[in-house]
Amino acid sequence: MSPRSPDDSPPLGFASLRAPSKLKINTRASSWPRTNLDSGPARVAAPEILERWTVDRSELLIGHRFASGAYSRLFHGIYKDQPVAVKFIRQPDDGEDDELSAKLDKQFTSEVTILARLQHRNVIKLVGACNCPTVFCVITEFLSGGSLRAFLRKLERETLPLEKVISIALDIARGLEYIHLQGIVHRDIKPENILFDGEFCAKVVDFGVACEEKYCNLLGDDPGTYRWMAPEMYKHKPYGRKVDVYSFGLVLWELVTGSLPYQDMTPLQAAFAVVNKVCVLF
Known part of the structure; x- marks a missing residue:
């Protein structure tokens, strides 16, 4: 078997479906970013919405990567015995690119707060989210039919x-x-x-x-x-x-x-x- 690329593995601290995890996993995010959306009701509501949708990471298992973007990677996963898609958004290292870091932080917060409001047959369903150092995670239903x-x-x-x-x-x-x-x-x-x-x-x-x-x-x-x-x-x-x-x-x-x-x-x-x-x- 050929060695896997580091990009094919979930970030440190997330349990893998491929092997039992020996890591101690914090079941809740340590703290949500207090980043405000620019204006409107979301400015006040975002931290509360993020907290409400925080997943129990001890029940989240990460499978194989199936897609990737400029700053994100998507993995198959299982959450509470249900198939999910897990998007990891990795921020730049401290001080490496503060502007990009702020942009990704803001996009993550916006995406979760918007998805939390949407419930429709023709819109992807939010399952949860989590935040750990340098990595944001958005979890949605898994859609098996492809793009x-x-x-x-x-x-x-x-x-x-x-x-x-x-x-x-x-x-x-x-x-x-x-x-x-x-x-x-x-x-x-x-x-x-x-x-x-x-x-x-x-x-x-x-x-x-x-x-x-x-x-x-x-x-x-x-x-x-x-x-x-x-x-x-x-x-x-x-x-x-x-x-x-x-x-x-x-x-x-x-x-x-x-x-x-x-x-x-x-x-x-x-x-x-x-x-x-x-x-x-x-």
Whole structure:
């Protein structure tokens, strides 16, 4: 058996499904960060919400890594005998990058407090969260059907039956409608952030850059993914929930055609083409 990469192992202090843990595990987070969201009721509520959703780490077992991002790794897990997905967000070492550390802290706090408010068939369900030195952990239901991106890749540009397109589209639309009714803007709708459960029900996931709609324009950040980002976000103009509708439109385009507008361009070139209304013949 080949040796595992350190990235394939859970952070120190988390019990593994692969071998009995000899570590003494603190069952509660030692202390939650007192980081405030920029404004609004969440400023007061965030620490209380985080405390309420803190998991008992003695009942959390970590399995194999199945995905990773720039600052996060996702693992299979078991919590209270139920399958879960566990996202670990590792902060930079002390003093290494204070700005990035603050940004990740804020995104983690925002993601947990937003997910705690959402209960819908087409939105991923929060199970819990925890905080230990240098690592944040977000635990959600495990969705065994994979991502819409993986599903589309397997099709290899074959046309989906119209009934299947409509079924997937309605699931996403219902999830987005619910999210927007709660006053939330997702800001990163794309096929990678749509997952299926075992019954092929599509759910909106990954609320790491989501925000309350009334405060989106006060945050001053640059979230999302260029290829699916609405023009007003590129231009740093005021925006709201319609940016999710724009991204959803691109997801629909790919569902129907098997390709994306400006697919042969880099993400930055595609962004430039969208902003400048460049016409490309298909």
